[in-house]
Amino acid sequence: MDAGGGEQLSLAAVRDQLIREEDSIVFALIERAKRPRNAPAYSAAAGCGSVAEFFVREAQVLHAKAGHYQKPEDVPFLSQDLPPPVFPTKGYPKVLHPFASSVCVNDAIWKMYFNELLPLFTADGDDGNYAETVALDFACLQALSRRIHCGKYVAEVKFKDAPQDYSPPIRAKDNNALMNLLTFTAVEEKVKKRVEKKARIFGQNVTLEDSVGKPHGDTCDSHCKVDPKVLSKLYDIWVMPLTKDVEVEYLLRRLN
Ligand SMILES: C=C(O[C@@H]1C=C(C(=O)O)C=C[C@H]1O)C(=O)O
Numbered sequence: 620m621d622a623g624g625g626e627q628l629s630l631a632a633v634r635d636q637l638i639r640e641e642d643s644i645v646f647a648l649i650e651r652a653k654r655p656r657n658a659p660a661y662s663a664a665a666g667c668g669s670v671a672e673f674f675v676r677e678a679q680v681l682h683a684k685a686g687h688y689q690k691p692e693d694v695p696f697l698s699q700d701l702p703p704p705v706f707p708t709k710g711y712p713k714v715l716h717p718f719a720s721s722v723c724v725n726d727a728i729w730k731m732y733f734n735e736l737l738p739l740f741t742a743d744g745d746d747g748n749y750a751e752t753v754a755l756d757f758a759c760l761q762a763l764s765r766r767i768h769c770g771k772y773v774a775e776v777k778f779k780d781a782p783q784d785y786s787p788p789i790r791a792k793d794n795n796a797l798m799n800l801l802t803f804t805a806v807e808e809k810v811k812k813r814v815e816k817k818a819r820i821f822g823q824n825v826t827l828e829d830s831v832g833k834p835h836g837d838t839c840d841s842h843c844k845v846d847p848k849v850l851s852k853l854y855d856i857w858v859m860p861l862t863k864d865v866e867v868e869y870l871l872r873r874l875n
Pocket residue numbers: 634637770773801802803804806807810858859860862863
């Protein structure tokens with residue numbers, strides 16, 4: 620994470636990075652929405668997995684060889700053993716507890732994405748473009764996973780800022796108390812509103828005839844490439860809760 624790459628890891632810097640990750644998620648969903656659902660890409664073929672599983676496994680091998688998956692927020696899907704990088708990698712400052720690399724909620728992200736989210740923002744249908752479709756899915760999965768696993772940095776900063784508050788529930792393994800401590804409802808409300816607005820702005824059709832001062836409200840949402848409400852729902856019921864699960868998971872091991 621860029622915010623984790625500098626000398627000072629601060630909550631403001633990590634939150635700035637999360638805001639930047641929103642752009643990647645909104646754009647990835649907009650790209651995927653170009654294609655219909657294309658359900659056959661997700662059903663297992665005889666003897667092997669689906670096109671989507673095949674693509675993700677093979678793409679991750681290539682990414683790993685190129686030097687990806689070295690940072691704690693870059694976590695592969697499908698519990699895959701990956702090859703080492705072919706080229707020397709720069710390394711990253713070790714600002715997190717060593718256990719950070721084993722905190723992973725990608726199984727939940729995978730299920731959420733294919734079972735719940737995809738039907739909300741893709742049109743019914745099958746245009747046969749499965750290779751392109753699963754490449755777009757991979758981009759969505761990676762963007763979501765990266766954002767959610769940045770929760771490790773959030774947790775580290777919160778712990779460092781108030782070890783006296785976090786240490787007792789960590790020692791007591793009190794998940795609920797930790798969840799309450801790390802939750803900032805006002806911040807979450809802003810996040811939901813901002814991603815909805817980003818979907819509205821990034822997903823509009825841009826034409827040279829656009830009139831200045833045209834309203835960008837709910838009235839034009841039906842023309843957006845991804846329904847802005849889907850973005851706020853995605854963050855509300857999946858992205859933020861999973862980020863907080865990562866935070867709790869990280870904190871529970873912070874004193875080991
Ligand atoms: C990530 C944070 O922790 C929690 C999760 C949030 C999120 O996923 O956007 C926002 C606020 C907090 O409830 C944070 O405090 O910034």
